[in-house]
Amino acid sequence: MPRIGMEPQRREALVRATIAEIAVSGARDITVARIAKRAGMSPALAHHYFGSKERMLLAAMRRILSDFATEARKAVSGAESPHARLEAIVRASFGPANFDAEVVAAWLNFYVQAHRDPDARRLLHIYHARLRSNLVHALRPLTSDPEGLAEGIGALIDGLYMRQALRRTELATDISVGLVLDYIERGLAR
Numbered sequence: 001m002p003r004i005g006m007e008p009q010r011r012e013a014l015v016r017a018t019i020a021e022i023a024v025s026g027a028r029d030i031t032v033a034r035i036a037k038r039a040g041m042s043p044a045l046a047h048h049y050f051g052s053k054e055r056m057l058l059a060a061m062r063r064i065l066s067d068f069a070t071e072a073r074k075a076v077s078g079a080e081s082p083h084a085r086l087e088a089i090v091r092a093s094f095g096p097a098n099f100d101a102e103v104v105a106a107w108l109n110f111y112v113q114a115h116r117d118p119d120a121r122r123l124l125h126i127y128h129a130r131l132r133s134n135l136v137h138a139l140r141p142l143t144s145d146p147e148g149l150a151e152g153i154g155a156l157i158d159g160l161y162m163r164q165a166l167r168r169t170e171l172a173t174d175i176s177v178g179l180v181l182d183y184i185e186r187g188l189a190r
Helices: 006-027 030-039 043-050 055-079 082-093 101-116 118-139 145-165 173-189
Strands: none
Touching: 006 030, 006 043, 006 055, 006 101, 030 043, 030 055, 043 055, 055 082, 055 101, 055 118, 082 118, 082 145, 082 173, 101 118, 101 145, 118 145, 145 173
16 A cells, blocks of 8 residues: 655655766666665656656756755845845855765766757756846846856856866865856956
């Protein structure tokens, strides 16, 4: 007999296990069975909830994007100036939950998957559009080229994530934040 009310917890456990497995094995080599084992359930149950590995990967992407959006909204809510808003966005981008090694590995997979999967590409486009919109909103009162500077900030954040994913030792959060904030200040000084 099914346990009533367990589906949300099981789905969440599978999503978290997917993120963890990506960090260990990479998305190409993971299987539903390994994800299910990490989540403490059977592969059949994992298939029941998601249907395929690809859907599990998309659910993991959605979770990461949702977590980032929540953290960014929280950080920006207390910002009282355009500079403070920019700093809040940057700090949220490199916050502990977002710049965690497992999450960063999943981000790298996310980019690879978006190259060939239209659903992943759509999610990545939504993320880029939201980040760009938030950055442009904060930059508009500060520069005559908010779009150009926002594009550079987004590229720098993405680049630091990729470097973090490929490093043997973690890139310190404060160094990443400092690099992006320095880029912003240089861009505003032009």
